Amino acid sequence: MQEINNIDGNKELILGYLYKFGFMPEHNFEYFKRQIDEGVPAFVHDGESGFMCFFSNNGKKLIAKGLVEPLAAQEKIIPFLKKFIRFCIEEKKLDKVVLETRYETKLKLAEHLNGTAYRVVKERYHLTWPVFITKNFDETLSGGKWKKIRYFKNKFFKDYAAIVDDAKDEDRDALNKLVMGWKNSRTATDRAYYKGYLEIIKSGFSGFDMVKVIRVQGRPISIFGGWKIVNSNNYYSCLGIYDYAYENIGEVSNVIDLALIKQMGVEKADFGGGEVKLTNFKKKFFPDEFYRTDVYTVDKRS
Secondary structure: OEEEOOOHHHHHHHHHHHHHHOOOOOOOHHHHHOOOOOOEEEEEEOOOOEEEEEEEEEOOEEEEEEOOOOEOOHHHHHHHHHHHHHHHHHHOOOOEEEEEEEHHHHHHHHHHHOOOOEEEOOOOEEEEEEEEEHHHOOOOOOOHHHHHHHHHHHHHHHHHOOEEEEOOOOOHHHHHHHHHHHHHHOOOOOOOOOHHHHHHHHOOOOOOOEEEEEEEOOEEEEEEEEEEOOOOOEEEEEEEEEOOOOOOHHHHHHHHHHHHHHHOOOOEEEOOOEOHHHHHHHHHHOOOEEEEEEEEEEEEOO
16 A cells, blocks of 8 residues: 655546546545645555545544545445555554445445454444435426525525625635634534635635635625536535525525536536534425435454
């Protein structure tokens, strides 16, 4: 196994794996290298498969974190994860590995680690990912099921004379203030990872296919955007930051986002993983499908 720490200097190598094997929403090079909340970015590969990951300290513990699943042929994902775990714990002398994978991958990995020196610990938490089939979304919000959201949207634009605009030329300081205000409005139990968002803004949204703001009186009060998922005709809406002082800003932003994504001609829109509270909010927009990822620890048996 080879560990690469110079991410930019090995961009073409990493993109080679990504373009060949990428399939999950967060399989995005620019996004990966800016997730500094997670630790120091590294790319680990064996010449056939690769993994975008992070190394960090958690108190006295040394840990590795994977960014979703490895860049590998589907039949090679479990064998590669086993090699990666062994590399981290035996060669790098880390205490544990934290993974986020599809639920089905976690079950397979746990089965394959039976009888070995390693074990899958019960998940820390799991995320539910809502997916919208874009042809099923009615951007006019007509009909009874959209009555409440339609009212929210119409009232919002009547009350605030808001403008939807491209975000890439927006003032960075104003966007940074929006992110910090969003962070400070989160409850203690929320996972408000915000440093990666500040890095994304600093980069000018490199790696994004669309980024929009809703502006009121010249100030951004909502920003949302994402990218087309590699090796698919699907889109990942990864970014959604709001000024909650504006009533129903989340509902308004999400239906505008869906309408703009539909105009891109993609088949599906993935609106990102969340725990129960966030999932219940996203159900307001009537997703067509759901899938699950689990965040869990792998360590050495005692």
